[in-house]
Amino acid sequence: MTATPPAPLDLSTLTVGQELARTRHEISRDTLVRYAGASGDFNPIHYNDAVAAEAGLPGVIAHGMLTMGTAITGLLDALGDPSLVRGYTTRFTNPIPVPATGSVTLEAVATVGAIDEAAGTARVDIVAEVDGTKVLGRARATLALPATGAQAGQGEA
Amino acid sequence: MPTTPDPAFAGRTYPAGPVHTVSAAKIAEFARATGAASPLHTDPAAARAAGHAGVLAPPTFLVSLAQATEAQYIEDPAAGIDFSRVVHGEETFTLHRPVVAGDRLVPTLTVESVRAAGGHAMVSTRVDLADEDGAEVAAVRSMLVVRGD
Numbered sequence: 001m002t003a004t005p006p007a008p009l010d011l012s013t014l015t016v017g018q019e020l021a022r023t024r025h026e027i028s029r030d031t032l033v034r035y036a037g038a039s040g041d042f043n044p045i046h047y048n049d050a051v052a053a054e055a056g057l058p059g060v061i062a063h064g065m066l067t068m069g070t071a072i073t074g075l076l077d078a079l080g081d082p083s084l085v086r087g088y089t090t091r092f093t094n095p096i097p098v099p100a101t102g103s104v105t106l107e108a109v110a111t112v113g114a115i116d117e118a119a120g121t122a123r124v125d126i127v128a129e130v131d132g133t134k135v136l137g138r139a140r141a142t143l144a145l146p147a148t149g150a151q152a153g154q155g156e157a
Numbered sequence: 158m159p160t161t162p163d164p165a166f167a168g169r170t171y172p173a174g175p176v177h178t179v180s181a182a183k184i185a186e187f188a189r190a191t192g193a194a195s196p197l198h199t200d201p202a203a204a205r206a207a208g209h210a211g212v213l214a215p216p217t218f219l220v221s222l223a224q225a226t227e228a229q230y231i232e233d234p235a236a237g238i239d240f241s242r243v244v245h246g247e248e249t250f251t252l253h254r255p256v257v258a259g260d261r262l263v264p265t266l267t268v269e270s271v272r273a274a275g276g277h278a279m280v281s282t283r284v285d286l287a288d289e290d291g292a293e294v295a296a297v298r299s300m301l302v303v304r305g306d
Contacts (some may be wrong), residue, residue, distance in 0.1 A: 037190070038190035041221075064245040072215075076193055083197070086252045088217065090247065092245050
């Protein structure tokens with residue numbers, strides 16, 4: 001087994017409405033702890049039920065940025081080369097309560113929303129839901145479309 | 158006693174810096190935490206084979222540096238932001254080029270707007286990230302909602 005990543009998706013063949021990824025992600029308290037450490041976001045509403053309740057929340061909630069970062073990973077896998085993502089934006093519409101034990105399931109679907117051949121970009125719309133409730137609003141990634149005839153792997157000294 | 162964000166901070170740009178070196182270990186940790194499985198985030202040889210100078214940061218990786226930079230404003234008592242009342246409203250990343258391990262980035266914070274909306278306050282910040290030669294690398298925009306009474 002090698003560490004070679006999958007071949008990048010050929011962006012020139014994209015069509016509007018095409019589904020690029022449909023993934024499910026389990027989010028547990030363990031996930032929140034790992035994200036807190038990785039991101040440096042140690043707001044106690046993401047690990048302490050008492051503090052979360054004082055803040056008027058139903059309990060510990062997932063970091064919005066964890067949700068944003070996780071919801072795009074199905075698309076990253078489908079692209080093969082994550083560096084094709086040049087923009088990513090979202091609104092945080094609903095918090096995700098995370099139980100003390102067990103997990104919740106984040107479902108993410110990435111679909112081609114628009115293609116701008118002149119600019120060399122494509123917009124991918126990401127729908128992220130937990131139990132049928134949308135947790136991100138207007139989540140959109142911008143992809144760089146390789147220029148026609150561009151060769152991967154050029155630039156070796 | 159709750160405070161209210163001071164609108165006088167809108168338009169303020171803070172001094173740039175300090176320079177931040179993007180770490181391969183932090184990229185790997187962030188990729189694992191968000192479930193980004195590509196070896197381009199963790200394997201330098203795979204990243205080089207794909208034409209990158211180092212392992213590749215996931216699209217939202219710069220949030221940590223951006224939030225650390227935003228703290229100059231958010232945690233300034235004079236800014237009037239009660240962090241216990243803050244909810245994250247929106248986030249936008251613009252990547253002018255891929256960010257890779259070894260990049261040395263200089264962050265510059267700008268408070269884009271401070272405005273009242275329906276009993277709440279919304280503050281929007283932008284962190285511009287440039288390399289040491291001044292070339293733009295990325296921008297991270299955040300909108301925070303500060304809940305009123």
